Amino acid sequence: MAQKGTGKTLEKLKSSVNDGKYYEAHQMYRTVARRYNKQEKYSQSIKLLHDGAVSLMQHKQSASGSDLANYMMETYMLANLPVDEKSLDRVIDILELYPSTEVGRKAFLSKTFSWTQKNGDYSEGDPELHDYVGTMFYQEGQYSLAEEHLLVGTDHSAELLGELSYTWAQQDANNGNGIYLARVVLQYLAMKSIRHATMTFNSFIKAANLSTSQADFRYSPAGETVKVPTFDDSWLNFTQLVLLTVQRDGSALFTQLKSTYGPMYHQQKGFDDLIDDIGAAFFNIQKPRKQGNIMQDLMNSLFTGGPSTNASRQVTGSPSLGLD
Incomplete structure (x- = not known):
């Protein structure tokens, strides 16, 4: 019944976003998620917040989407959610939609790595996530930030760091x-x-x-x-x-x-x-x-x-x- 109720809520909120009622939808996503969190129904809250963040960002409402994305990571921490493929995939779904200019992305990344450090197997945070974020920063030309993440990433990170080091060097006379x-x-x-x-x-x-x-x-x-x-x-x-x-x-x-x-x-x-x-x-x-x-x-x-x-x-x- 709870899943059915969540499904109906999602359909209603998606309709609001599709109709251009972005502010109304944003507030309702937050209100319902807060209610779920108070009832410790974290899985429903996370599903709702992930859906809302993705939907709003797809409609170019990045500030509202970012707010829900950050709330999702706060809920991850409240739930002590394990770091696994499913929980990481939600993070990547959102990061793929984040504009590089959206100020809320920095807070989202900070909360994400805090979560992986607390609930994962690596003190520096999840290597696959570091690799993704480091690659993202490299593609944006933010070499210093890219290096920081790739150093604690994967085999792919190590290879990319060689390419990054050469590319960065070409800009220094x-x-x-x-x-x-x-x-x-x-x-x-x-x-x-x-x-x-x-x-x-x-x-x-x-x-x-x-x-x-x-x-x-x-x-x-x-x-x-x-x-x-x-x-x-x-x-x-x-x-x-x-x-x-x-x-x-x-x-x-x-x-x-x-x-x-x-x-x-x-x-x-x-x-x-x-x-x-x-x-x-x-x-x-x-x-x-x-x-x-x-x-x-x-x-x-x-x-x-x-x-x-x-x-x-x-x-x-x-x-x-x-x-x-």
């Missing part, structure tokens, strides 16, 4: 392309994600279509020598060397990398901390004792835009790729 790749790869490595760091690196190199020369590298002192590409951009060489070094027992090489490339990455806020995190994660090198909330400062600096404009493109000399 003051820095070498490789610095945009380095900031992503080093963040992945600080999180001990060699796989995603490698996927991003390969995607960037493919997008850039660079001409390269070759040099020797050994993964272990007694290991076989392999050929790896070298680049004109010192940031690319540095990034590749760090990526290769963490895959071997190479604490001495890592220390030499820091010494050789330090004059370059010291100029970029946050990079020292990333290198220290990588050293601690892979080689048990104790991080320098510092004051303040280092990680918060680092994330703030990395997510507020591109690299600073005083970065050096080249560093004289480089460590031996075959160094044991």
Whole structure:
């Protein structure tokens, strides 16, 4: 009976929207949903609010639709709704209709990720949702926001970050392309994600279509020598060397990398901390004792835009790729 009653209410409200009675429909969607919530009939409320948000947005009533969308996420939280395919699909349905200029989208995203953090399996929020949102921001040209979400996304996110890093670099005449790749790869490595760091690196190199020369590298002192590409951009060489070094027992090489490339990455806020995190994660090198909330400062600096404009493109000399 409850489902039948909800169905009749939906039909009536849809008719109001189709007749152009947007304000009346918006208020009724809210009123009925509030009544359901007071009765703890959360599934009916969610169905109603999802339908209303979609219907109003389809009729270009984005502010009203956004209000119902945000109320839907508040109801998700009230209901402690599990993060599953069905509950995420409702979110995606609405996001696909959200205009990028609608101010309510920011609040909707904030509430959505708070819900996935509380009711899902991932402390950073659902990776598939991060991938969707990061891809959305990338397509809108909001690269900093895209990077923030893609870093905690999926395999697709890692590959897209390589493309994003190259695209973003083309808009910056003051820095070498490789610095945009380095900031992503080093963040992945600080999180001990060699796989995603490698996927991003390969995607960037493919997008850039660079001409390269070759040099020797050994993964272990007694290991076989392999050929790896070298680049004109010192940031690319540095990034590749760090990526290769963490895959071997190479604490001495890592220390030499820091010494050789330090004059370059010291100029970029946050990079020292990333290198220290990588050293601690892979080689048990104790991080320098510092004051303040280092990680918060680092994330703030990395997510507020591109690299600073005083970065050096080249560093004289480089460590031996075959160094044991």
